[in-house]
Amino acid sequence: MTPNWDDMRVFLAVAREESLSAAGRQLKIDPATVGRRIARLEASLEAPLFTKSQQGYLLTAAGERLMEHGLKAEEAMRAAAGAMAGTSKTLSGQIRIGAPDGSANYLLPQVCAKISDANPDLDIQILALPRVINLSRREADMAVTVSAPTAGSLLVQKITDYKLHLVATRDYLASYPAIRSIQDLSGHRMIGYIPDMIFDRELDYLVDIGVDRVALASNSVSVQLRQATLGTGVCVAHDFTLPFHPNLQKILTDQVSLTRSFHLVRHQGDQRNERLNRFAQALTQGIREEVERLEAQVSP
Structure with missing residues (x-):
């Protein structure tokens, strides 16, 4: 049967x-x-x-x-x-996006709200997970990633670059020894990812800087930033998150400036799906514009 x-x-x-x-x-x-x-x-x-x-x-x-x-x-x-659905002027139905929690918390809410305004019959779901989204099992229709996958039948499109810097609160910097070089970081409490839970090599920021101990660790960017805003230490932050945390100040900008990229990853078979193509175009343009808008608000 x-x-x-x-x-x-x-x-x-x-x-x-x-x-x-x-x-x-x-x-x-x-x-x-x-x-x-x-x-x-x-x-x-x-x-x-x-x-x-x-x-x-x-x-x-x-x-x-x-x-x-x-x-x-x-x-x-x-x-x-x-x-x-592609013959309609507006999109409808449900679309789920998978993303790491940095972009899921600080970029996708406003980007998806704008898309929703233009498509009132569309339901958009944001799946924020501290791991790689499994597209082959349809955990999501598409995913925002930091690394471009090289395996599997996937459509991969670069969205945009973004910047990251070391940050701490002004109160923290005033209360602890001055940080004038990368070597000075050894005398400070560092905030970062749980080492054995880093799911993408591109997220291993502190190793790239030469930091070998993370005193306060979380698998969530949002938790790391919350710890930093409490004045508990120094962490690496996406520049696009800083307008949401005005008490954080960039440090060592002449010595530490990281660049990473966002990619949009989709199922290979969806390339003929006009509805998803239109949504993907709106999403990539929205993320690109939002990163640019937020980074422009941050002091050099």
Whole structure:
């Protein structure tokens, strides 16, 4: 028996969420119905698709094979829907963007609000995670990343460069020994990422500077900046975040100035989806303009 698309949607949701209840919330149906649909699909295919473990519902070998075909079917359905939606003047439906929390907190809210104003029937979701977004399992429709991925069937577009500098509060700088060189940082409390949770080499800022100890660490940029604004130490900050933290001051700008880039990453199969193409264009332009606007407000 050939699976119908409704059953395949349920299967893909469980495969991604690894939970009947989470899949049900995504699909807006109750978990018992999700379970019955999976049981019906397994019976029709005469193969178990999931194993139940402490981690949740995990794909069997048969499930992995079905997943490959399910993703292709999903891409075809999305392309068809996108082609039809692309004829409308405004966008509708739901689009989810994955992003590291720096851009998710300081750039995407205002960029997405502007896109939403122009497309009132569009639902935009921002998935902020301190790790690489798994596009192959459709955790998101597209992702903003710091490094451009080199593996997988993906569309990668550079959005813009952005700057980072060392910062601390004026009160902190007035209360502790002067920082005139990188070597002086050894006498100060450093704030940064948890070393073994840095998911992208481009985020390992302090190693690039030569700092080998992080006294206050978090996997979240927002937490690091909050710690810095409390006057507890020195951290590396994106220049575009500084207008939101006026008590932070850049230091050692003549010795430490980092440049990184944002990229937009999408599924290769979505290149024919006019709806997602239009959204991606608005998103990249919005991020580019917002970085430029915020960095222009920061003193050299």
